[in-house]
Ligand SMILES: *[C@@H]1O[C@H](CO)[C@@H](O)[C@H](O)[C@H]1NC(C)=O
């Protein structure tokens with residue numbers, strides 16, 4: 001007879017042995033998965049290095065040989081690995097020091113932080129540059145890791161100055177990284193294969209050269225180096241200015257004046273207007289003002305409230321789909337171009353003005369169209385945030401910038417900028433001026449805000465001026 005107490009160990013033994021079997025199966029399954037993954041990685045690596053034979057040299061950045069053995073390339077055809085030495089940035093050099101909130105534009109020789117680079121004269125030509133990129137994701141601000149930036153830049157410099165170019169002018173780069181390597185350095189289109197943490201690039205060196213030539217961070221102005229440049233990279237027929245209008249006609253006047261100001265600056269580049277939900281009559285005027293019309297489907301900002309003008313302010317991302325052009329200078333339609341800025345086309349993506357700290361102002365930016373970049377940006381619309389503010393000149397009377405009238409907008413007020421905008425307006429055809437009128441509602445709120453400013457007795461006393469703007473009486 002078997003007692004209950006005797007039964008227990010047998011049951012639990014069975015339970016344990018079943019568990020063991022399950023875990024053994026799971027483990028061998030896991031092992032199988034790892035083997036399959038390793039095999040896939042090897043296949044990718046081998047097809048990437050398929051034409052390799054003889055004495056190939058591979059430069060290793062922030063990486064030991066064992067990591068390369070992992071993907072099986074060292075046992076194949078690569079004979080030499082060379083460790084690229086460089087001093088890691090000091091931990092005291094933070095991202096905010098690279099992107100200071102204030103820069104001295106007059107005195108560009110004032111000291112800017114340096115990121116140490118390897119002494120390239122120590123190295124011969126390299127067939128592949130390989131690197132391990134640190135990735136602190138999901139730590140907050142993991143992208144703003146200066147060491148991560150440094151490794152990117154070391155790889156870029158080594159590839160440009162020591163990389164062997166193939167007949168297409170491309171250099172091979174292999175990066176090991178848990179998170180996507182910086183698209184600002186290694187273009188999305190140059191990625192030819194990916195397997196897990198391994199990213200295989202064939203990089204067009206000429207484009208990488210433009211990036212390597214830039215000063216690092218925002219301490220020195222990149223536009224200075226563009227001004228000194230020799231314009232060999234300029235391809236006018238594949239460069240354009242662009243702006244975006246979506247959802248409402250409130251920026252039509254701005255876009256008209258913007259086109260006129262670009263033409264006045266003497267630029268010969270195409271002017272491209274991306275538009276959605278703009279009435280035909282306005283489109284005719286925009287075309288007459290100089291824009292080539294390019295209809296788009298606007299893109300919603302998932303963070304925006306419904307039925308606000310801003311709701312579709314991610315439409316700008318469509319700029320990356322203008323692949324007939326190599327470079328686009330995007331300009332917000334509330335801006336004015338005061339002199340020829342075509343020299344900026346020498347700069348690479350993304351060149352933009354800083355706003356404060358490491359946030360850039362997307363009001364003017366140079367981008368390189370690419371459907372690949374577009375796709376990646378679209379997949380991140382949920383985790384990117386942006387910001388905004390301010391009354392536009394055409395929403396005020398011409399006498400003064402109405403931003404003076406409101407406490408919250410006074411920081412944006414600038415009579416000189418206001419006056420320059422109206423100068424371009426004055427030179428325009430009367431037919432175009434019609435698009436810059438004021439609605440009755442707007443006139444009412446302008447007067448209302450002026451009265452409030454009077455009550456608050458703002459010291460600048462703009463509220464004392466009586467308006468001479470004929471638009472008031474239209
Ligand atoms: C770089 O290496 C070369 C060759 O060894 C040497 O002559 C030169 O002084 C080094 N430069 C620096 C800045 O260390």
Ligand SMILES: *[C@@H]1O[C@H](CO)[C@@H](O)[C@H](O)[C@H]1NC(C)=O
Nearest residue numbers: 209210228229230231232233
């Ligand atoms: C002009 O640019 C080309 C290409 O980057 C460069 O090779 C050349 O040295 C530059 N010439 C001058 C005078 O700066």
Ligand SMILES: *[C@@H]1O[C@H](CO)[C@@H](O)[C@H](O)[C@H]1NC(C)=O
Nearest residue numbers: 320321322323324370371372
């Ligand atoms: C990029 O996408 C746009 C829009 O779908 C398309 O018109 C264009 O031909 C594509 N460009 C390339 C180079 O594939």
Ligand SMILES: *[C@@H]1O[C@H](CO)[C@@H](O)[C@H](O)[C@H]1NC(C)=O
Nearest residue numbers: 303304305310313386387388
């Ligand atoms: C886009 O719209 C959102 C939501 O209204 C707003 O918070 C953000 O400031 C806007 N961004 C830009 C660049 O206009």
